[in-house]
Amino acid sequence: LHNSQGQLIGSIHLARDISDRKKIEDEAVREQKIEAIGRMAGGIAHDFNNILAGIVGYTTLLKEGCQSNSSVSADLESIERLVMRGAELSRALLIYSRKGKYTRVTLNLNDLVDEVGMVIRRTKSKDVKMKVRLAPDLPEIIGDRGHLYQAVMNLSLNAIEAMPDGGVLTITTSLCSPSGTGYKSRLSPDSSSYVAVTVSDNGLGMDNETRKFIFEPFFTTKVRRPGKGLGLSMVAGIASRHGGSIEVESEPGRGSTFTLFLPFGEETPVVTLVPSPAEIGPGAILIVDDEEDFRSTLGRWLEGHGFRVLSAAGGEEALKYLKKKKEEISLVLLDMVMEGMGGAETFRALREIIPDLPVIICSGGPLDDVCKEMLDEGARDFIQKPFKYEVIEEKIREFISQ
Numbered sequence: 001l002h003n004s005q006g007q008l009i010g011s012i013h014l015a016r017d018i019s020d021r022k023k024i025e026d027e028a029v030r031e032q033k034i035e036a037i038g039r040m041a042g043g044i045a046h047d048f049n050n051i052l053a054g055i056v057g058y059t060t061l062l063k064e065g066c067q068s069n070s071s072v073s074a075d076l077e078s079i080e081r082l083v084m085r086g087a088e089l090s091r092a093l094l095i096y097s098r099k100g101k102y103t104r105v106t107l108n109l110n111d112l113v114d115e116v117g118m119v120i121r122r123t124k125s126k127d128v129k130m131k132v133r134l135a136p137d138l139p140e141i142i143g144d145r146g147h148l149y150q151a152v153m154n155l156s157l158n159a160i161e162a163m164p165d166g167g168v169l170t171i172t173t174s175l176c177s178p179s180g181t182g183y184k185s186r187l188s189p190d191s192s193s194y195v196a197v198t199v200s201d202n203g204l205g206m207d208n209e210t211r212k213f214i215f216e217p218f219f220t221t222k223v224r225r226p227g228k229g230l231g232l233s234m235v236a237g238i239a240s241r242h243g244g245s246i247e248v249e250s251e252p253g254r255g256s257t258f259t260l261f262l263p264f265g266e267e268t269p270v271v272t273l274v275p276s277p278a279e280i281g282p283g284a285i286l287i288v289d290d291e292e293d294f295r296s297t298l299g300r301w302l303e304g305h306g307f308r309v310l311s312a313a314g315g316e317e318a319l320k321y322l323k324k325k326k327e328e329i330s331l332v333l334l335d336m337v338m339e340g341m342g343g344a345e346t347f348r349a350l351r352e353i354i355p356d357l358p359v360i361i362c363s364g365g366p367l368d369d370v371c372k373e374m375l376d377e378g379a380r381d382f383i384q385k386p387f388k389y390e391v392i393e394e395k396i397r398e399f400i401s402q
Helices: 019-064 072-094 109-123 145-161 231-241 293-302 315-325 343-353 367-376 389-401
Strands: 105-107 128-133 141-143 169-178 192-200 247-253 255-263 284-288 309-312 329-333 359-362 381-384
Touching: 019 072, 019 109, 019 293, 019 389, 072 145, 072 192, 072 367, 105 109, 105 145, 109 169, 109 192, 141 145, 141 255, 141 309, 145 169, 145 231, 145 255, 192 359, 231 247, 231 255, 284 293, 284 315, 293 309, 293 315, 309 315, 309 381, 315 329, 315 343, 329 343, 343 359, 343 367, 381 389
Parallel strands: 128 169, 284 309, 284 329, 329 359, 359 381
Antiparallel strands: 105 141, 169 192, 192 255, 247 255
16 A cells, blocks of 8 residues: 555455365365276276186186096186186276166165174174164165165274274264255255265274375275275265265374265166066077187087077177077177177167067176166166176076076
8 A cells, every 4th residue: 555655554465265165176186086097997897807707717617627526626616716806806996986786776774774783793893882873764765775785884894993902883874964064065966965874983093195095996004904995985986876975084093984975855766677578499599799718618618508509709790690590599698898889789780680589788897877778678687797607507597497
């Protein structure tokens, strides 16, 4: 400020608190980062499942040629178990990427927390005390029961591991609105209310730097029993898939509190998979897959169990088979991600030739919206790679018996 003679007599300072804006910007960057990692994780999981499917196939064929009580057979079964462990890791990545199998049902979180509580009480150490506080008249939500059970279980197990010298695990359910929480900017304004599950411990706690990374895959702070670092990333993926959010408050030496927010009140139809009434005749099974190892091993397995098998490396070849041998093909095992014609395009082209042709989707990817559309249009079933060949044989025989 200057007076009439132009002399400086003072100044005015303006300040604006941009803390909220910075939080929103940081959250947007975090979400973009998680989305990018999720896309990469989903792609890796799909390709990984296809590789595992080939290993399962060759292992299965080798087991067929061994005596069941031999050491070689036992070794092959160990390989198969390890492959299935790899498949669980892959499914965890798909859940994180929001692309895992997702079946919506109506459920009550109080019942789900009770189920988790019963398991925790039987397995926790005596040094850990457990408290469960359930909100009365909690409204039902629509979601994937298996995923939500896994989310609450993961949070509970993490809380117990954060208390190596014992402590108190508290699980609480509640009803809240975005405006009534400290996370209004991260909760969808489209939902007026949320049900929440809060899992608290009074264990080691975390500093600010650690909290930045806890929901990223393969990040772990465990020292005594190092894990895969996928537990909390799976919870984050499950929360996002349900239109909710997972939030954390923690201080070193004072424990941690994780809150899982889930919206309710939306009229979302429950997915029900109803098999087509078409019957499967005595003809050949057509395997349509661009993975040669999978086609070869599954084809040899099915032939060894009395089935006639044809195989095609893609949609175009499958259509040629169907046009030439229309009367011979009774069932199609169809991959989703292939060079050239994809699974959905191939499915619809096959059904134009034979409208009631039974098709089972066999994919290294998840049961996504495209697969669900195909099931609605008449595909008989979905099975995710890798799987034990006995499972697909059982499904085929079930269809034949119908």
